[in-house]
Amino acid sequence: MAETLRVARRELAAFFGSPVAYLFIGGFLAVCLFVFFWVDAFFARNIADVRPLFEWMPILLIFLSAALTMRLWSEERRAGTLETLLTLPVPLYRLVLGKFLAALALVAVALALTLPLPLTVALLGPLDWGPVFGAYLATLLLAAAYLAIGLFVSARTDNPIVALIGATLICALFYLIGAETLTGLFGHGGGELLRLLGTGARFDSITRGVIDLRDLAYYLSIVGIFLALTVHSLERLRWAEDEANPRHHRRWRLVTLLVVANLVAANLWLNAIGNARVDLTEGRIYSISEPTRNYLAQLQEPLLIRGYFSAETHPLLAPLVPQLRDLLREIEIAGGDRVRVEFVDPKDHPDLEREAGERYGIHPVAFQSADRYQTSVVNSYFDLLVQYGDQYQTLGFQDLIEVKVRGESDLEVRLRNPEYDIARTIKKVLYGYRGGADVFAGLTTPVTLEAFVSAPERLPEPLPALREDLESVLAEFAARADGRFDYRISDPDAGDGALAERIASEYGFEPLVVSLLDPTPFYFYMIVRAGEQVIPVPLPESLDRAGLDRTITAAVKRFAPGMLRTLALYTPQQGPNRFGMPGAGGPGYSLLRERLREGFNLVDTDLGSGQVPETTDLLLVIAPESLDERQRFAIDQFLMQGGTVILAASRFDVDLGGGSIGARRIDTGLEDWLAHHGITLEPSLVLDPRNTPFPIPVQRDIGGFLVEEIQTLDYPYFPDVRDDGLDADSGITANLGWITMNWTSPITLDAEAATGRRVTRLLESSDRAWSSDSEEMQPDFDAHGALGFARGEDRGRKLLAVALEGRFDSPFAGRPSPLLEGSDDDTAADEAEAETEDAAPVISGVVDSSPASARLILIGSSSFLTDTAIGLATDATQTHYLKPVELIQNAVEWSLEDRGLLALRGRGQFSRTLAPLDQQARVFWEAINYLAALAGLALVYWLHRMARRRRARAAAAILASGGEAR
Numbered sequence: 001m002a003e004t005l006r007v008a009r010r011e012l013a014a015f016f017g018s019p020v021a022y023l024f025i026g027g028f029l030a031v032c033l034f035v036f037f038w039v040d041a042f043f044a045r046n047i048a049d050v051r052p053l054f055e056w057m058p059i060l061l062i063f064l065s066a067a068l069t070m071r072l073w074s075e076e077r078r079a080g081t082l083e084t085l086l087t088l089p090v091p092l093y094r095l096v097l098g099k100f101l102a103a104l105a106l107v108a109v110a111l112a113l114t115l116p117l118p119l120t121v122a123l124l125g126p127l128d129w130g131p132v133f134g135a136y137l138a139t140l141l142l143a144a145a146y147l148a149i150g151l152f153v154s155a156r157t158d159n160p161i162v163a164l165i166g167a168t169l170i171c172a173l174f175y176l177i178g179a180e181t182l183t184g185l186f187g188h189g190g191g192e193l194l195r196l197l198g199t200g201a202r203f204d205s206i207t208r209g210v211i212d213l214r215d216l217a218y219y220l221s222i223v224g225i226f227l228a229l230t231v232h233s234l235e236r237l238r239w240a241e242d243e244a245n246p247r248h249h250r251r252w253r254l255v256t257l258l259v260v261a262n263l264v265a266a267n268l269w270l271n272a273i274g275n276a277r278v279d280l281t282e283g284r285i286y287s288i289s290e291p292t293r294n295y296l297a298q299l300q301e302p303l304l305i306r307g308y309f310s311a312e313t314h315p316l317l318a319p320l321v322p323q324l325r326d327l328l329r330e331i332e333i334a335g336g337d338r339v340r341v342e343f344v345d346p347k348d349h350p351d352l353e354r355e356a357g358e359r360y361g362i363h364p365v366a367f368q369s370a371d372r373y374q375t376s377v378v379n380s381y382f383d384l385l386v387q388y389g390d391q392y393q394t395l396g397f398q399d400l401i402e403v404k405v406r407g408e409s410d411l412e413v414r415l416r417n418p419e420y421d422i423a424r425t426i427k428k429v430l431y432g433y434r435g436g437a438d439v440f441a442g443l444t445t446p447v448t449l450e451a452f453v454s455a456p457e458r459l460p461e462p463l464p465a466l467r468e469d470l471e472s473v474l475a476e477f478a479a480r481a482d483g484r485f486d487y488r489i490s491d492p493d494a495g496d497g498a499l500a501e502r503i504a505s506e507y508g509f510e511p512l513v514v515s516l517l518d519p520t521p522f523y524f525y526m527i528v529r530a531g532e533q534v535i536p537v538p539l540p541e542s543l544d545r546a547g548l549d550r551t552i553t554a555a556v557k558r559f560a561p562g563m564l565r566t567l568a569l570y571t572p573q574q575g576p577n578r579f580g581m582p583g584a585g586g587p588g589y590s591l592l593r594e595r596l597r598e599g600f601n602l603v604d605t606d607l608g609s610g611q612v613p614e615t616t617d618l619l620l621v622i623a624p625e626s627l628d629e630r631q632r633f634a635i636d637q638f639l640m641q642g643g644t645v646i647l648a649a650s651r652f653d654v655d656l657g658g659g660s661i662g663a664r665r666i667d668t669g670l671e672d673w674l675a676h677h678g679i680t681l682e683p684s685l686v687l688d689p690r691n692t693p694f695p696i697p698v699q700r701d702i703g704g705f706l707v708e709e710i711q712t713l714d715y716p717y718f719p720d721v722r723d724d725g726l727d728a729d730s731g732i733t734a735n736l737g738w739i740t741m742n743w744t745s746p747i748t749l750d751a752e753a754a755t756g757r758r759v760t761r762l763l764e765s766s767d768r769a770w771s772s773d774s775e776e777m778q779p780d781f782d783a784h785g786a787l788g789f790a791r792g793e794d795r796g797r798k799l800l801a802v803a804l805e806g807r808f809d810s811p812f813a814g815r816p817s818p819l820l821e822g823s824d825d826d827t828a829a830d831e832a833e834a835e836t837e838d839a840a841p842v843i844s845g846v847v848d849s850s851p852a853s854a855r856l857i858l859i860g861s862s863s864f865l866t867d868t869a870i871g872l873a874t875d876a877t878q879t880h881y882l883k884p885v886e887l888i889q890n891a892v893e894w895s896l897e898d899r900g901l902l903a904l905r906g907r908g909q910f911s912r913t914l915a916p917l918d919q920q921a922r923v924f925w926e927a928i929n930y931l932a933a934l935a936g937l938a939l940v941y942w943l944h945r946m947a948r949r950r951r952a953r954a955a956a957a958i959l960a961s962g963g964e965a966r
Contacts, residue, residue: 003090003091003094003098004094004097004098004101005098005101006098007090007094007095007097007098007099007102008098008099008101008102008105009102010098010102011072011098011099011102011103012102012105012106015102015106016940016944020068021106021940022937022940022941024064024067024068024106024110025106025109025110025113025937025940026937027064028060028064028110029110029113029114029933029936029937030933031056031060032053032060032114032117033117033929033930033933035052035053035055035056035060036050036052036053036117036929037926037929039052039056043922047125048121048122048124048125048126048127049121049127049128049131049132050117050118050121050127050131050132050135051131051135051207053114053117053118053135054135054138054139054203054207057138057139057142057203058142058175058199058200058203059175061107061139061142061143061146061171062146062168062171062172062175063168064107065103065107065143065146065147065149065150065167065171066146066150066153066163066164066167066168066171067164068103068106068107068147068150069103069147069150069151069153069154069163069167070150070153070154070160070161070163070164070167071154071160071163072099072103072150072151072154073099073151073154073155073163073230073234074154074155074157074158074159074160074162074163075160077157077158078158078159078160082234082237086234086237086238092231092234092235093227093231095234096151096227096230096231096234097227099151100144100147100148100151100223100227103147103150103151104140104143104144104147107139107140107143107147108140109940111136111139111140112936113932113933113936113937113940114933116928116929116932116933116936117929118132120925120928120929124925126737128209128281128282129282130209130279130280130281130282131207131208131209131280131281133209133280134206134207134208134209134210134211134280135206135207137206137211138202138203138206138207138215139203141203141206141215141216141219141220142199142203142219144219144223145174145199145219145222145223145226146167146171146199148222148223148225148226148227148230149167149170149171149174149222149226150163150167150171151226151227151230152226152227152229152230152233153166153167153170154167155230155233155234156233171199174197174198174199174222175198175199175200176198177194177197177198178194178195178196178197178198178199178200178201178202179198179200182194190311195319195322196218196271199219199222201319202215202218202219208281208286209279209280209281209286210277210278210279210280210281210286211277211278211280212276212277213270213273213276213277214267214270214271214273214276217266217267217270218267221263221264221266221267224259224263225259225260225263225264228256228259228260229256229260231256232252232253232256235252236252287330288327288330288331288334288419289419289423291423292331292334292419292422292423292426293334295423295426295427295430296331296334296335296338296339296426298430299335299338299339299388299430301338301388301389301433302337302338302339302340303335303338303339303340303386303387303388303426303429303430304340304342304385304386304387304388305328305331305332305339305340305341305342305384305385305386305387305422306341306342306343306344306384306385306387307321307324307325307328307341307342307343307344307383307384307385308344308346308352308356308362308381308382308383308384308385309321309343309344309345309380309381309382309383310345310346310347310364310378310379310380310381310382311345311347312347312378312380313367313378313380313381313382314367314378314380316413317367317380317382317397317401317413320400320401320413320414320415321382323415323418324384324400324415324418325343327418327419327422328341328422329341331422345381346364346381356381356383356385360385360392360394361394362381362383362385362394362396364379364380364381365379365380365381365382365396365397366378366379367379367380382396382397382400383395383396383397384400384422384425386422386425386426386429387429388426388429388430388433389429389433390433391428391429391430391432391433392429393425393428393429395421395422395425399416399421400415400416400418400421401413401414401415401416402414402415402416424598424599427599428598428599439553439556439557439560440477440480440481440482440484440485440556440560443481443484443485443556443559443560444560445530445531445559446483446484446485446486446530447481447484447485447486447528447529447530447556447559448485448486448487448488448528448529448530449474449477449485449486449487449488449526449527449528449529449537449552449555449556450487450488450490450526450527450528450529451470451474451487451488451489451490451525451526452490452491452492452499452503452509452523452524452525452526453467453470453489453490453491453523453524453525454491454492454493454522454523454524455491455493455494456468458493458520458522459522459524460514460520460522460843462543463522463524463543463843466524466543466544466545466548467524469544469545469548470489470548471489472545473545473548473549473552474487474489474552477552477556485556491523492509492523493522493523500523503525504848507525507527507534507536507847507849507851508640508810508813508847508848508849508850509523509525509845509847509848510813510845510846510847510848511523511845512524512843512844512845513816513817513820513845514820514843515820524539524843526539526552526555528552528555528556528558528559530559533559533853534642534851534853535555535558535559535641535642535853536640536641536642536847536851537551537552537555538551538611538612538614538641539551539843540614541609541611541614543843547614550614550615551614551615554566554614554615554617558617565600565601565617565618565896566600566601566602566603566613566615566616566617566618567596567600567601567602567603567616567617567618567619567620567892568603568604568605568612568613568616568618568619568620569593569596569602569603569604569605569620569622570604570605570606570607570619570620570621570622570624571589571604571622571623572622572623572624572625573606588866588867588868589622589865589866589867590867591867591870591882591885592622592865592884592885592888595882595885595889596620596888596889596892599889599893600892603615603616606631607621607627607630607631607634607635608630608631609630609634610630610631610633610634610818610819610844611634611637611819612634612635612637612638612643616638616643617643617644617896618643618644618645618646618892618895618896619635619638619643619644619645619646620646620648620888620892621635621645621646621647621648621649622648622649622862622865623648623649623650623653623862624647624649624668624669624670625653625666625667625668625669626666626667626668626669627668627669627670628669629818630818630819631669632669632670632673633812633817633818633819635670635673636673636810636811636812637810637812637846637847639808639850639854639856640808640810640847640848640849640850640854641847641850642850642851642853642854643854643855644854644855644856644857644895644896645855645856645857646857646859646888646891646892646895647670647856647857647858647859648859648861648862648864648865648888649668649670649681649745649858649859649860649862650666650681650685650743650744650745650860650861650862650863651665651666651667651668651681651682651683651684651685651745652664652665652666652685652743652745652775653666654742654743654777654863656868661777661778662775662777663685663743663775663776663777664775665683665773665775668681672811673811674858676752676809676811677752677753677804677808677856678749678750678751678752678753678754678755679747679748679749679750679753679802679804679858680747680748680749680750681745681747681858681860682745682746682747682748682771683745683773684745684746684771684772684773685717685743685744685745685771685772685773686717686719686741686744686745686746686765686769686770686771686798686800686860687716687717687719687769687770687771687772687787687789687792688716688719688720688765688766688768688769688798689714689716689766689768689769689787690719690720690765690766690768690769691714691715691716691717691718691719691720691740692715692718692720692740692873693713693714693715693718694713694714694715694718694872695872713779713788714786714787714788715779715788716787716788716789717742717743717777718740718741718742718743718873719740719741719744719765719766719769719798719800720738720740721738721739721740721741721763721764721765721800722737722738722739724764725763725764725765725766725797726738726739726762726763727760727761727762727763729760730760730762730803730894731890731893731894732760732762732803732857732887732890732891732894733762733763733887733890735890736883736886736887736890737883738883739763739864739883739884739887740864740869740873740881740883740884741763741765741800741801741860741861741864742861742863742864742869742872742873743777743861743863743864744798744800744860744861744864745860745861746771746798746799746800746860747798747799747800747801747802747858747860748799749799749802753804756806756807757804757805757806757807757808758804758805758806759802759803759804760802760803760804760805761799761801761802762800762801762802762803762857762859763799763800763801763859764797764798764799764800765797765798765800766797767795767796767797768795769795769796769797769798770791770792770793770794770795770796771792771794771798772789772790772792799860800859800860800861801857801858801859801860802857802858803855803856803857803858803891804855804856804857804858805852805854805855806852806854807849807850807851807852807854808849808850808854808856809848809849809850810846810847810848810849810850812846813846813848813849814846814848815846816846817844817845817846819844820844855895857891857895859887864884865884865885865888869884870882870884870885
């Protein structure tokens with residue numbers, strides 16, 4: 001090894017003794033910086049990663065490696081010094097290895113000088129260092145492979161130009177074999193085989209941050225093969241003087257052939273090993289996570305996952321098929337014999353294609369692709385089917401991929417978050433299948449229902465019959481539950497009233513009445529208990545046996561893991577559009593609805609009846625305005641029954657119609673109710689100098705043609721919340737990364753809010769924010785400078801979202817229910833008059849306080865959830881922006897204690913974004929990196945000069961002392 005290192009030092013000194021090293025390093029750095037900041041437009045991508053630095057490496061290193069190695073052996077042959085080297089008492093392979101290590105060391109020095117780039121990104125955003133390490137390792141391995149090829153070609157000729165061209169062609173061939181341009185012509189089957197042979201595809205695999213043994217073996221085998229061929233080529237130059245020893249020649253050929261064959265065989269053998277890898281990414285986003293394994297462990301029957309992928313498909317989709325296949329194979333291994341994974345090309349299986357269309361609704365999609373020569377349309381499949389029992393769900397290409405626009409004709413297509421999408425689908429079919437089965441089979445702990453019901457003679461009609469139905473239903477449940485369900489029916493009016501006092505103090509249950517005109521009190525309450533957890537069971541609106549069965553089953557389901565949850569959603573009714581047609585005006589929440597339906601049963605409600613749908617597990621209220629007392633009562637009593645209420649509300653309604661931004665101050669109808677709980681939603685909006693730009697279309701006249709482009713300007717009403725503005729300990733915001741809160745009202749808390757409750761400040765603005773109660777949303781840059789709005793005096797952090805957990809007291813306590821006939825509520829009176837004689841009477845009381853399991857989450861904006869706001873943020877950030885939807889999904893899953901999907905959602909690929917930067921800051925960071933590159937190159941030059949001076953002084957000292965310079 002010492003001889004090899006001496007050869008490497010000699011070659012490295014030769015590199016730096018001429019302009020070769022400095023030209024190589026300078027050219028490498030110049031191209032890297034230009035590609036990073038200009039070609040791939042790092043700041044326009046707005047993602048905190050260093051992928052642009054390495055995307056062009058497989059092509060850049062082809063030319064640089066060929067230029068670096070073209071003279072290493074050819075110049076020795078041309079100058080006649082090769083014969084001297086071959087006669088040295090040093091094994092030939094050490095000479096080859098020394099030159100190879102010298103060239104690789106020069107590449108490593110050039111790579112080391114690019115380290116200021118990831119350091120800069122880490123200062124601007126949450127950089128994941130796993131892919132950075134993988135990218136640097138992949139670059140060194142790729143450079144090693146190209147250098148080995150270059151050494152082999154250089155050893156075969158005495159002309160450096162021929163060596164340069166030959167090495168470039170061979171390295172380019174290895175790259176083109178796995179390039180998308182070529183693999184797209186062979187479908188995903190043949191294309192996958194070509195990608196295994198190409199250097200670029202293996203490079204992309206490692207740059208993700210996944211170190212796979214198969215990829216390492218591939219690059220090392222290329223290095224080994226071409227270094228062995230180089231040694232053999234140089235050895236053959238000795239044979240001209242030794243033609244009389246053919247046995248020696250055959251032995252060399254045989255040894256070289258065995259080395260090459262063993263390296264190829266090792267690759268073929270390792271290709272079958274798929275789990276020998278290390279995931280370096282933060283959160284291990286490319287490995288099967290524990291939540292997915294938990295869902296698979298709950299399977300009782302075989303789960304089928306079938307991929308429908310056409311061999312002929314869009315070239316941007318073809319590379320994604322192997323990624324899905326590898327992930328599904330890992331899921332199959334994790335699930336054991338409970339999971340079966342199939343991949344089919346519907347074109348080759350007409351029966352499966354017919355079944356996919358008729359039974360599952362899976363049909364081919366017409367994809368259009370174009371190049372400079374032609375435009376073509378291909379009908380192909382890119383779908384997944386997940387089936388469990390009689391439940392099934394499908395995922396199409398729109399559910400699986402994410403498209404990022406990088407230019408007018410440049411699209412980046414990636415898998416969005418495949419494990420989350422597949423795990424969410426597995427959860428839905430698993431829980432949906434269980435939901436159709438016996439609910440008691442899923443109980444892990446015994447459940448007890450306690451009914452507090454007055455004697456039949458004290459109950460008004462039709463409650464005596466309902467009491468009998470209750471006894472019958474509970475008896476049937478107990479018989480079916482096999483010891484996992486028990487019940488007790490008690491009369492609070494019996495005895496000395498101790499039971500009535502206990503349920504009033506523990507659960508807030510007060511006597512019920514039918515009407516204010518007939519105030520005879522009675523009890524008809526139910527709770528379900530499992531251990532320390534208690535859930536009140538509301539009376540069914542229909543007051544019949546079927547309603548009792550439905551409400552009790554829904555309550556028991558909340559204790560059975562694996563049951564699909566129900567969300568009740570309140571949104572404002574959309575007004576008429578400009579043509580007078582209903583349902584088309586006002587803000588839309590279609591994207592939010594679509595995502596919530598993926599994992600939950602979604603039920604719309606207007607809360608007008610004064611009750612939340614009886615099967616509801618969580619209530620989500622968006623953009624309330626002028627809610628009446630019945631609607632407030634519905635929200636209040638759902639919270640008092642231990643439920644979770646999520647409110648997304650603001651004191652301003654913002655309208656983007658008419659080509660301008662208009663705003664009007666509104667009352668939500670919940671101001672007094674929130675104030676009772678110690679919360680105030682201020683009648684103002686938050687402005688923050690740290691904000692997300694507002695995209696504005698601008699027309700430009702270019703050569704007589706009007707071209708429309710999107711320009712962005714700072715808009716303080718769009719606070720950009722990240723880092724210390726997100727609560728790092730809450731599951732709702734810990735994995736969010738960042739979010740834009742459009743037109744948000746600040747929230748203030750008083751001492752009442754924290755009394756006996758846990759308060760979590762979920763979202764906060766920066767410490768430079770202020771608030772304004774102005775209805776003027778248009779910026780005035782002439783009057784107020786770059787921000788366009790006057791800065792307020794109340795600068796500081798503003799609370800934008802908060803979560804409260806614990807016991808709540810109802811503001812309706814001690815008052816009659818607004819639902820009773822004869823109450824002061826005009827709406828209730830009007831509806832009471834409209835009731836028919838045979839309609840069921842309204843049975844209503846007031847639950848005075850909630851159990852400790854109640855949760856209230858208040859978000860100071862509803863605009864940020866609209867399709868319009870999400871579209872604006874998508875245009876401004878040039879990414880598929882879904883943070884508002886993710887926030888609501890996180891809040892729902894955290895409230896329902898579904899920690900699995902909550903953890904998986906944070907594994908998305910586009911969650912890491914840069915801090916907002918203006919143009920001056922971007923120029924500053926670009927200049928810093930260019931100066932760092934120049935300083936690094938100067939440092940290398942200075943170190944080399946110092947080393948030469950030390951060697952010269954040492955040699956002079958030896959000669960002066962009469963010694964022998966060695």
